[in-house]
Amino acid sequence: MPEEEQDDRLVKFCVYCGSKVDADEVYCPNCGKLVIKEPSKLKDSIGHQKTTPKPREIPARKCANCGSLIRSPILKQCPVCGNELEEAPPIEMLDDSRTSGFIFTEDRLEPEEERIISRTKWNIREGTSVFTTSILVYITTMLMLTLFFLPEQNIFGIILSQLPEIFIGIYPLWYISTNNHSLEKLGLKSSKRSVLIAGVVGIIGGVGLIFFEYLSELLIELMLNLGLRDLFDLSSLMTTSFLIQNADLIWFIILAIMVSLSAISSEILFRGTLHNALKERFGTSLKNKAVVILIIALTYSGLYAILAFPVGVVLLPSYFLLSVILGTLYEVGNRNLMCSIIASVIYNLSILMIIWLIL
Numbered sequence: 001m002p003e004e005e006q007d008d009r010l011v012k013f014c015v016y017c018g019s020k021v022d023a024d025e026v027y028c029p030n031c032g033k034l035v036i037k038e039p040s041k042l043k044d045s046i047g048h049q050k051t052t053p054k055p056r057e058i059p060a061r062k063c064a065n066c067g068s069l070i071r072s073p074i075l076k077q078c079p080v081c082g083n084e085l086e087e088a089p090p091i092e093m094l095d096d097s098r099t100s101g102f103i104f105t106e107d108r109l110e111p112e113e114e115r116i117i118s119r120t121k122w123n124i125r126e127g128t129s130v131f132t133t134s135i136l137v138y139i140t141t142m143l144m145l146t147l148f149f150l151p152e153q154n155i156f157g158i159i160l161s162q163l164p165e166i167f168i169g170i171y172p173l174w175y176i177s178t179n180n181h182s183l184e185k186l187g188l189k190s191s192k193r194s195v196l197i198a199g200v201v202g203i204i205g206g207v208g209l210i211f212f213e214y215l216s217e218l219l220i221e222l223m224l225n226l227g228l229r230d231l232f233d234l235s236s237l238m239t240t241s242f243l244i245q246n247a248d249l250i251w252f253i254i255l256a257i258m259v260s261l262s263a264i265s266s267e268i269l270f271r272g273t274l275h276n277a278l279k280e281r282f283g284t285s286l287k288n289k290a291v292v293i294l295i296i297a298l299t300y301s302g303l304y305a306i307l308a309f310p311v312g313v314v315l316l317p318s319y320f321l322l323s324v325i326l327g328t329l330y331e332v333g334n335r336n337l338m339c340s341i342i343a344s345v346i347y348n349l350s351i352l353m354i355i356w357l358i359l
Contacts, residue, residue: 014028014030014031017031019031061085061086063078063080063081063083063085064083064086065078065081065083066078066080066081066083068080068081070085075117076117076118076119077179082117084179084180117179118181118185119180119181119182119185120181120182120185121185121276121280122185122273122276122277122280123277123280123281124277124278124280124281126277127273127274127276127277127278127280128274128277130171130172130175130273131269131273131274131277133171134168134169134171134172134269134273135168135303137167137168137170137171138164138165138168138307139164139307141163141164141167142164142307145160145161145163145164153239153243154243155243155244155247155248155251155255156251158240158243158244158255159251159254159255159258162255162258162259162261162262163258165262165265165266166258166261166262166265167265168265168268168269169264169265169266169267169268169269170265172186172268172269172272172273173186173268185272185276186268186272186273186276186337187271187272187276187330187335187336187337188272188336188337189334189336189337189338194334194336194338195336195338197333197334197336197339198333198334198336198337198338198339198342199338199342201329201333201339202329202339202340202341202342202343202346203342203343203346205325205329205340205342205343206342206343206344206345206346206347206350207346208325208343209322209325209343209344209346209347209350210346210347210350210351212321212322212325212347213347213350213351213354216318216321216322219317219318219321220314220315220318223313223314223316223317241355244352244355244356245355245356247356252352252356255352256349256352259348259349259352260345260348260349262348263341263344263345263347263348264341264344264345266344267326267337267340267341267344268337270296270299270300270323271296271326271327271330271337271340272337274296274299275292275293275296275327275330276335278292278295278296279292279335289331292327293324293327293328293331294324296323296327297320297321297323297324297327298320300319300320300323301316301317301319301320301323302316304316304319305319322347325343326340326343326344327340329343
């Protein structure tokens with residue numbers, strides 16, 4: 001009998017119970033389990049031994065909150081409950097055949113990248129969720145002011161009307177803080193070079209926006225001449241300007257502070273949150289940057305037109321162009337949120353000063 005045939009008939013041992021198993025046995029005669037051949041005994045077509053590469057074992061991490069086992073080595077938070085996971089242990093071997101990239105959620109597969117929560121970057125799902133919640137905070141605050149405080153047509157009522165816009169920037173900050181994320185996620189960069197560029201671009205942009213106000217007035221006049229003057233009661237615009245002009249200095253200072261906080265909050269939400277989330281979704285090419293800026297401008301002006309109806313309808317073109325300019329400044333300033341914040345604050349304070357001193 002040839003030597004190779006004798007080797008095949010040698011007695012082997014069950015890997016489960018250790019009992020002796022002949023080479024031609026399929027099941028262990030002792031425990032009844034399926035006999036598993038050792039990969040090292042496999043031979044290729046030319047008779048040489050070949051070994052099967054050991055697949056990469058991805059250590060599972062157990063979520064401390066819901067108990068889910070997470071095997072993805074790149075997820076930072078549990079995709080089920082959102083709880084922060086411990087650091088993934090090192091992976092011993094690479095397996096090039098692994099082609100994951102998807103997570104099964106309820107009844108469908110979703111791209112893994114849309115569930116990854118980073119400390120420094122938004123994903124589209126996370127960013128839109130924070131944005132939507134902030135808008136709900138705005139609407140809730142506005143309704144509470146209307147129902148309970150009923151602000152009258154005076155300077156105090158104008159000051160209170162700034163609260164909803166101030167609150168829309170609080171939730172993104174709270175979200176970043178409670179999840180121990182970096183402020184860079186909002187585009188707040190603290191390096192000296194970034195701060196210097198943001199300051200220069202922001203000041204130049206803010207001064208440029210003052211001249212934009214003349215174009216804005218022309219657009220408003222055009223909208224009124226198109227028939228909006230007859231359709232809507234826009235007397236509140238004139239009343240607001242009159243109250244600001246006749247406000248005492250202390251009330252004017254308080255209003256200036258509130259307007260500045262409103263501008264900061266608005267930039268945190270629209271540029272720091274939504275703009276950055278859409279940028280991660282669409283990419284950073286010049287064309288995609290323009291698409292993101294236009295989407296933000298349409299969202300901003302559209303929401304203002306609805307929530308500040310009917311005045312918002314008249315100011316819609318002005319707010320659309322304002323958002324386009326601020327989005328462009330944000331990109332020019334190397335996506336540092338301080339850039340658009342500085343420009344927006346300068347613009348809003350300048351308009352307030354013009355109304356108080358000149359009009």
